[in-house]
Amino acid sequence: MRLSRKVRLLSAALVPMFALAACSGGGGGGGGAAGGGDEQVKLTVWSWDGTVERAVSGFQAANPNIKVEVVNAGSSQDEYKALDNAIQAGSGVPDLVMFEYFAVPYFAIPGKLTDLGEFGVEKLKNDYVPAAWGDVTVNGKVYALPSDYGPSAMFYNSATLKKAGVDKAPATWDEYYEAAKKVHALGGDHYIAQDTGDIFFLLSLIWQAGGRPFTVNGNKVHIDFTDEGTTRAVAFWQKMLDEGLVNTKITGWSDDWNRTLNDGTLATQTMGGWLTSTLPERAPKAAGDFRVALMPQWRQGDKVGAENGGSSFGIPAAAGHKDAAFKFLEYFTHGGGLSSRVDAGAFVPNTSVLESEAFQSKANKYFGGQKVGAVLAEASETVGSGWQYPPFFEWARSIYGDIASPFYTTGKVKLAEILEQWKQRCIQYGNEQGFEVD
Amino acid sequence: MDLARRFDVTPSAMAPPDEERHPAPAGKRRKSRAGLAFIAPFGALFALVFIVPILYAAYLSLFQDKLVGGTTFVGFANYGKLFRDPQFWDGVGRVVRFTLVQVPIMLFFSMALALALDSMRVHGTRFMRATIFLPYAVPAIVSTLMWGFLLGVKYGLFGSLNRALGTDIDPFAPGTTLISIGLMVTWAFTGFNMLIFYAALKAVPRELYEAAAIDGANEFQVVRAIKLPALRGSLVVTIIFSIIGTFQMFNEPQILPTMVAGSGVTTFYTPNLYAYNLAFTGSQQGYAAALALVMAAITIAVAYAVQIRGLRNASHQ
Structure with missing residues (x-):
């Protein structure tokens, strides 16, 4: 079972699903706001979702004082274990970490994750399908942003x-x-x-x-x-x-x-x-x-x-650069970096993508030319x-x-x-x- | 079954230690300091990679990790819990039963093959030796996958056999999975043990055979009176290695559930698998450490019992 779930998640993350027509190639324009000061910040991101990498160059171009390093620290429980160890040791804690939805409470409840409320995350709520937002909310507080959906x-x-x-x-x-x-x-x-x-x-x-x-x-x-x-x-x-x-x-x-x-x-x-x-x-x-x-x-x-699967990214409570981390998190799960990830095959619960014409009207050859995106968009939006x-x-x-x-x-x-x-x-x-x- | 691979077994390792032949005179004790310097590099490394991890595991085993409230000192509570844990004893019982059946069968085959190769009556000894040893070089993961395909009832070789014979035998049903694992392990380690036996046979002085020939002994008598006694020492070694190996069984039950449905392999199928699952999905490192130490103690106790018994019998000869 362990292997199989990894396979599902990996394939969900890595394999191009819908090669979206047109759209931007290089990660969209910068979100404007440059990093807080002149100080150089180096972000460490733990992710087994290969599409995150695609958003890095666009983000760095818009935020020259932030360097992003994406590390694959293992999938699923291997990564959680590594994170637990890093938190316990008090060193090597990454700034952004990938979690399957069911793992969010595991880290949120003992206080190991940052409550994203301090970044005004509530205003993003309506840009995601409701159930995905529910997945990252624990006891009324939001601890992660959805990055892919099942x-x-x-x-x-x-x-x-x-x-x-x-x-x-x-x-x-x-x-x-x-x-x-x-x-x-x-x-x-x-x-x-x-x-x-x-x-x-x-x-x-x-x-x-x-x-x-x-x-x-x-x-x-x-x-x-x-x-x-x-x-x-x-x-x-x-x-x-x-x-x-x-x-x-x-x-x-x-x-x-x-x-x-x-x-x-x-x-x-x-x-x-x-x-x-x-x-x-x-x-x-x-x-x-x-x-x-x-x-x-x-x-x-x-x-x-x-729902059956899906994941999100959160900021550990012990992370060193929370402001910069949130800036990148917002960029690749919601802002300018999203489209480059979607191009690379990420299936995301963002309504802006699910409702887009390009996503809905793409015919899939394997499925006999069916417009699979439209079905999955409807499936996403109706999740209880x-x-x-x-x-x-x-x-x-x-x-x-x-x-x-x-x-x-x-x-x-x-x-x-x-x-x-x-x-x-x-x-x-x-x-x-x-x-x-x- | 990995520990055995770490030991380099040669006939000389089985010879009696030198001290027995040349006991050191009492007056030379002073010089022992120089000796200490010689063993220091080994000692340091041994402490670093052997003693320290064991002590650390012992230390960990005194704590309980909780998702809420963090790590707390609980004394020997983990051990108390372990001795009352039916899942742990289920796993221990399984490897003990497995050992009792599989090890004798495997060693019988190994010995028979070694005697056959040593008899000088088969052609292509070198080729045979290499071929029989080859499975040992196949990683357990690969061999498990391979056997999984061979024994699969739906599309595997066994499925075709079932259809041809009209039988309905499933090698990976809960009652038969352990037998199938026994087959995989026997396949993998018969060659390794054979090599140990074969090396021991090669070390038998030729004069003994000449003497036997002069006395008019036939081949059967040579085997009984010379070869089998010569194998006694290596038999003890192979038994100990096999016990250690089977007590640590992990790869096969870890992989099988992903290949076949309903194999009956649980997360506590063997003690090692249980320890792994406790530590890595249950985040109960303290409990897993206690389990590992108890398992080590059981293994050492059994191995020592075999060794003492084996050596006593040998000295009666």
């Missing part, structure tokens, strides 16, 4: 669905269930989806159904997998598993998974929008067959989405808000497989029971770690 969408193999007699993408989960039966009727190897205990997928279902299992308030964390939305999502996926409509033998991101995507025996993938750039590499033989649609809805006519991750989510997701896999391997999956055991482990761990979890 709105959940349904990628479907239209050829396989057609063969099964499904002529249009399932728009509701009920239709999805009917389609699943038809797909499986094509032969024992055909499934509409795979699941071997993918917590990010299950949470995105819950998220979309309106469930909010984690409530975080300061050091208090409340976990409840019995609210209405969670129950509905869990019951639905349980039905899919019970009726054998889901392939539980193939794990995502494995070699087997690649092959089933290529030969069309796996009909859909409900995942983050970053799959747009990964799928052509994983399933080159299925070129032209796949299409993208919004997640199927819980009620006909609804338009609610969920108010979701929270517990501060120890990184740990929690790593042990989810321990609990889930015995259920999946015996073929008797009881999602509610898995979630209940998971909750108990989280409560125990969270309280040991000094939180109040119930």
